[in-house]
Amino acid sequence: MAGRFAPSPTSDLHLGNLRTALVAWLLARSTGRAFLLRIEDLDTQRVRAAPEVAARQIADLAAIGLDFDGEPVWQSDRLARYADAVARLDTYECFCTRREIAEAASAPHGDGYRAYPGTCRHLTEAEREQRRRDRTPAIRVRAHGAVQAVTDLWAGEVSGVVDDFVVVRNDGVPAYNLAVVVDDVAQGVDQVVRGDDLLSSSPRQAWLTRRLGGTMAQYAHVPLVLNPQGGRLAKRDGAVTLADLADAGVTAGRVLTLLAHSLNLAGRDESVSPGALLARFDPAALPREPWVLGPVD
Ligand code: GLU
DSSP states (O other): OEEEEOOOTTSOOBHHHHHHHHHHHHHHHHTTOEEEEEEOOTTTTTSTTHHHHHHHHHHHHHHTTOOOSSOOEEGGGOHHHHHHHHHHSOEEEEOOOHHHHHHHSOOOOTTSOOOOOOTTTTOOHHHHHHHHTTOOOEEEEOOTTOEEEEEETTTEEEEEEOOOOEEEOTTSOBOHHHHHHHHHHHTTEEEEEEEGGGGGGHHHHHHHHHHTTOOOOEEEEEOOEEOTTSSBOOGGGSSOBHHHHHHTTOOHHHHHHHHHHHTTSSOTTOOOOHHHHHHTOOGGGSOSSOEEOOOOO
16 A cells, blocks of 8 residues: 655645655655655646646655655546546536635634535526526535544544535536545555645545545644744745755755654754654654744754
């Protein structure tokens, strides 16, 4: 079975992304799993820079010493698989705008996601026919209000009600939750490691994994890296990518040390390699709190 790192090629990886990748690599390698790289470029396939951004992401992962099995998989090459999966699901067309959902749905979750209230679930064919004239529908999967639990290395048992979530957006692009699950199932991924901003998506994805005949993954949602003000680390926080840090005289090897130190795996000035970290890796000893980034030097 396999673990994976699945960046979206929207911008260069920052220290938080690199740290998540390191944890994903350590968890996969320490459990004898293959480690796969998947470029999640569905949203960005019309952005001309996506291949270049992905190439820099791949180079940055190599620069801190992470290796992958096989060639990277690009989601934009796999559209037929997503369409096949959608055809196997019980789905319906949804004509709701964002605003209509906001007005009809209950309060948003902490991450801003609004559970779909089911407005279009029972439209007749005649009603759908009429609405299609004004608006291209999104496609939602019928989840029948299922409750799904997942087990997360950091968060423990997390349970959520699965709403009728979108599997194809109304611009025809396969939705994030669909594409991730189709690929994880096809690639034999049974260990999902990523930033904890995606924790609340995991019950939906675990439920869909089972619908598509896959094995439920174990999850590890890594606490985000925060800037000194306590906000989520972003590019505007200064030198947070390998390229920026290199300009400031901070090498990739130094960055690996800082990441390892933040994970209780190395001293602040110890020179390390991923292999050396693997030898001393204990998931139970990983810090539970977000990493607040101080000055990098
Ligand atoms: N592509 C997503 C991101 O970069 C991660 C998806 C996942 O790991 O499931 O945020």
